[in-house]
Amino acid sequence: MNNHQIKKLTLWPFFLLALLLAPVGRCHANASPVELLQDDEQKTVVKGVVLDEFNEPLPGATVRVKGTNEGLATNLKGEFELSTSVSKPVLQISYMGYDPQEVAYGGRLLRVKMVPAEAHDIQEVVVTAMGILRKEKSLTYATQQIKADEFMKVQETNIANSLEGKISGITVTPSAGGAGGASKIVLRGAKSIVGDSSPLIVIDGVPMTNNIRNQTTNSQNLTEYVSTEGADPLSMINPDDIESINVLKGANAAALYGSRAANGVIMITTKQGKSGKMAVSYTGNITFDTPLLTPKIQNTYGANVDAQGYLGSANGWGGRIADSPTTALARATTKMPYERDIRLRNYGNDDVKDFYRTGITTNNSVAVSGGTEKVQSYVSYANSHALGLIETNFYNRNTFSFRQTYRLWERLTLNASINYAQTKTKNRIGGGTVGNPIYHLYTAPRNLDMGYYRDNYSLTGTWLSDEQGHYVQNDNGGYIRQNDRAELTGPMMNYAFMDARQNNPYWLLHQNRSENREDRIFGTFQGSLDIWDGLSVQARFNFDHDKYQEESCRYATTFAPNSMYDYGTYNKRRDNKTEMYVDYMLNYNKTFNDEWSVAANVGWVGHTVKGSNYGTYIANATVVDALNQDLNTVVNYFNTKGGSIGVTSEGESSNWDRAWLATAQLGWKERIYVDASWRRDEYRVFTQFPNKPQGYNYFGYGANVLLSELVKLPSWWTYAKLRVSASKVGNAIPSRLYNNVGNVYRTGALSVNNSLLVNAKPEETHSFETGLELLFLDNRLSLDVTYYATTIKDLYMGIGNTAGIVVYNNMASIGNQGIEATLGYNFRFGPNIRWRTAVNFGYNYNEILSVGEDDLGRKNRVYTDVAGVRVRYLEGDSYGDMYVRDLRHNEDGTIYLSANGNVKKEGLYTKYIGNMISKYQLGWTNTINWKNFQLSFLINGRIGGKVISLTEAFLDEMGLSQRTADARDYAYANNLLNADGEPMMYLPDGSGQLISVHNYYQVMGARGSQYSPLYVYDATNFRLRELSLAYTFKDVFGENKDISLSFIGRNLFFIYNDAPVDPDVSLSTGNGLGGFELFNTPSTRSFGFNVKMTF
């Protein structure tokens, strides 16, 4: 299957469009008119005019003579005139929202054209793959760059989240849990099924492994316990250190990075010291965070209290809260041998509101930069601190950066940078069920006195352990083994339900604790030497060392899904990771006769990642009697000395890849460029298959034409570039051993590896893209359109079968094609008001091209199950098609009811309910400047796709959702009651059959087996994602040394959202688990203030 077979869109319309739009006229560069030279003794008089990007005068721009205090602002016509004693003055011109410029005064009237900071600068040099610099106009593929100003207006703790809505074709899904979490980034649609779909992150030319700690990949694990994903390395970068982010969206752009870049690249360029005066800048902001959306929980019906005054099950299927007694009794149980009093209430209360606090996030960052022509330095320190929505949750990050650049002997440049980041996270919760305070809070029956349990979550109590075998001396002196329960005393959870799966949420918050700490140090040394006439050599070394520590204590009497932790549990883990990267490049850049330009690079890359981990998990945090005679009576012994043998485990990991690469670009008169690149990759994972090839070759090639230089365009049309490129890159299979088994020393047996590896080779991504970059109306109107088509072949997957064997093979192929467009316009109303607006649009069409065949030539049946939903990969359909088990129906189409009035579900996944992935993305950015005010806002959204809310299912099952109360209210009001007085409802099939409200929702929301169509929601949503209103006090501390104050807001409101949850946040960043919600920590609505100053 190749690109030609993707039928729906082709590239021809773009060529036609380009030809049609390329008519006769050609705009002439304005001949620079005036020249004026004035000498007055030693003084030089400098005159000029400052223009904006539309060649209109720019009043109020600051003009200074470098190295002096001389300076002024331009007048209403944008003109300036100043005299200076400097003989060869260099002028520094700046204006808010534009890149500052330095211009050497050469004795003529200066015409300085300013370039907007974010504008598409066609002359700009951009950093491309491997850190190679290229003129932007020579690129043959799509890139999109955003600069610090754009993502620093409303700062996010994790820089990835700042990209959403600002770049076309990107989807960023943060994991639930707030600050300190990872975000999933997908460029141009999901690709790999088991492999990675995330782009490569590159910092200053060096790739970074952006693995997500504790990533959940199994949906079943999500529903049983609390679930929290950890951080990714990207979240440990200080956003303020970043100068710009360049997104190479397709594999074409990234072919030089080989397999690691099949999903695109996010290139981050950090700030460097600049020669000149030392500058100190400070940025600080504070935001207040409140929950954006919480579920609708009923406040009418409580848990049942029986005639003897005993509290019933933990649900909302009992009587009205108003009729509830204020106390009840709890029966003794095996492990809680005493009866207890329970505190109830007979009024409703918004416990959810009481539970969350207003989160506070602060970011402070100081940077000092300066240097001479030979040495430049940049130093920064930043702190991020977040108090989460959940009491006791906090996140703290300190980052320190130091960069130094040396230019020696005019030939040698040395760069050194070192960064240190440290994070500490306490009690961060993503979502999930047992152990997640949010789960326990939302599912607490509505007549529990949560105020009481909040203030009295703990008391001293006595309980019994599980039976434990121990040796007891009998009458004749021998020992016999018998089972007994130990009586245990200590801090005991105080809650209405001392029962498996039940916990007092406040006990979890305050008594139990988890903390993790990560220290990361990374740095780069780079040297480059000009050898001879355009030939240079460069070497780069990068290291990245990361130390992660995690500790969590669960106190005795906390409940697990099945039972109680009698002694408490203790978990301590340490991970170390060291990553090293080396590359050598030979570069050649030369222009011949002003006509032909050549840029060529040859290099070698090596990359290793070594890890070690050491963890202790103590299921019973107690002191064990070595002779096994005494029962264990110590509880909450949170120390690695506790527990029994075999509680500590350790491991090592290693991975590497290395490559040779070469790339060359040929340009003609800066009008036509062609380029080609080659890379040969080797991967560690393939060394276990000695009979398979160890090296894999990848290619990329492209061309572009600057139409505006070749043909005459009408005067309103400033610029046109057409680009085409194609590439083939790989994506290595997951790096692990494929034929290892566990050694069980206790039994002497070996575990069985239930997998069959049929084949193993890298997945191959074949990409094609073409695009047009157009500027009109003196650059006011810009349009950048890209069409891309990508086919992933040899998609590596495992499919299970009847024999209980997972067969791994390179079996399928998936095609993605789509359009990305950015349309911008710069309005100008009068001299003072400017409005820059841009729309980013992305459309991705996905098709599963083939799924491979089994022994009989039948199509493979590839699927993944997520929360009662089967995501099937069927040939001709799309990635993410969801199927569910239907309700059982009678022959006449009505819903089946059993004799006792229960609905039932079918066993097979036959009902199609839509596709989980959004096809369209839209982002609308706006910046309005008026005098010293600047207003910016970003509205973005997605169209299509689905989100699954299991919270709603659980709440239904337990009779806690508002709709279960509404149904009961309706039944009581309309006397829809059965013989036992139970409220009934009509089945939604129009048959008039009645079912008890309780039975209906118990089946619909059944945990782990819910009727999914009720809980799958349309993910289409639009929101005001960012808002900032800034005022700048100019020149407060001297030239260019301003203070900018702004009001900022993020996630302020939904313009449209149909789901009861935030569709853009996921419990897991795992493949196929996007759009999955289960008692997530809600996403936040934030607003606050930002200060930025430069001294």
Add this chain to the structure above:
Amino acid sequence: MRRKQYLSLFAIGFSAMGLTACMDFDNAYDTLTIDEEVTETTVYQGHPDSLHYNVEITEEGLDSALLHLNTNLRQAKGGQYAMRGGKNGDYPGEHAYQRQYSLGPDNYAQYTTVPHYDFMYGTLMTSYDVSVEFNPGPNSSFLIVKNAIVPLLNHPDIDSIPEMKAIYLLLLDYSSQEIADVHGAFPYDDFLHNKQTSPFTYKGVEFIYKTIVSHIDSITRCLAHYETRPDWYKTKVQKLMNSNLDVCQDKYNNRKGMDSWIRFANSLKLRIAMHSVKAEPALARQWAEEAVAGGVVEDISQEFALWGYQLGFGHPLNMIWISWGDARLSASFGSLLLSLDHPYTKGDFPFFHKNGGALTNTKTGEVLPPDSEIIGLREGIHPGMGQSAATNPMLNYSVFEPDLMAQAPLYLMKLSEVDFLRAEGAIRGWNMGGTAQAFYERGIRYAYLFERSEDWQHEDYDLLVDDYLNLETPVEYVYHDPLGNVPDEPSVTKIGVKWNDADDLEVKLEKIITQKYIASFPNSFEAWTELRRTGYPKLFPVMNADEGDGTLKYGDIIRRAPFPDTDDASVEDIINTGLEALGNKEDYQSTRLWWDREDVPNFP
């Protein structure tokens, strides 16, 4: 450039190259830990059921085979633990055991009722309404057994140790028979031949049974031939057996040879024969008489089981019933035991406990105080929510005594079962080598589930068993649900225990199967099979029987568990060959298996 510059260029270049030295491009296996091993990647598909036991084997050949089979033998060893709830090569544990037994067969046999419907992975709304998430149940354990043993059987080197091959083929067949009786069909042939990829061809019970019997015939011949082997061979094989096979107690009794294994094989053949009695009576008789003639389990030292007491693990049911609260005594089983005044319900230290806490009938206000009576939960009731007695009163129904259960072996073949099989054979007029009464009474005497070697465990039983054997008429018993969820139900047990040669055949059969049912506890596979085959013991009707797949109604019992696989490839296999293997019947709970004949009476 001057020399200094050349030198510095060289120095920089040299140091840059030096960076590469600190990179470690290691091999994929270099991080293998001591807890891991690498296995062979070749998938053998050989001749798993051909036993060339006459082949001459040299000592070097045997040593070399042992070397090559090291991995497969150790994996197969883990397979025997998986037969009763083990996984990943470890001893039986509660998670796998619960899936294998507690969520399905234990309730189908009506030993237990699950007192709460809510689990974190899925639901059990009533006994017959297991959500798809739990549906694979017993099959998940069977696949572990199969995937552990089959590669060994297909390995070319196993033919150098035919006795070992025979033994593992027997163990695989044992599990195959069990799972065939659960679902009625599965791709037995493909599994046996180590087929790895779809599609799979389903085979029905009849095919599986007949194949197993033919296997047993060659297995017993092969094992008998062992006696003719040279001493060096016997020494090595005996050592191999002792270190690999834990289900046979010969090593604990310091007994050598293959006698116990031959008895185990013949006992399985006898079991299969009796299962087949309605489908193919003549063949059943032939198989049964052959089996008995070849020697079956005659003594408790010949029983097959996993002895947690010896190996170092506790019975998984303790965790499932007591700690997790995931099972309670079924009213059906409770009523039976109480009607027969069974030793499990009596004595100083009764095996079944009385109700744990007070039980209140919310409609009448009637209260049953704690520790009043042994009371089970009616099978099929809508269970409550929650796993503790504090909020879910159904947890207060009877449990067993965990101290006694703790060391109970997990039986594969119990003397009692063989005796009851021979008693049934005898009343059918088959030559079983003894009288029905003798087998029946010995079967009861050794029916207790406790560890044989721990006297204190079965002391009570031994003291009470003589009285029990003499019970002529059942004790009056009416099941009265303390919570009032179901109406009162008088016991359906109308027989006594005492053997009476004057009883008609049906009564004799009812007595035998009833006692066999009690003896089988907690191994529900066999109990459920015999319940379906004979209709005995008589048990209370299952409530809400129509809430399974809708094909059963009140008064029916579940005849099979629907096919376990819902993965798309398997569904296609089921449509293509699975339904045909069921005898061209639908994949329903009501579909009867090959040996489950509604149209054939117990005695023609």
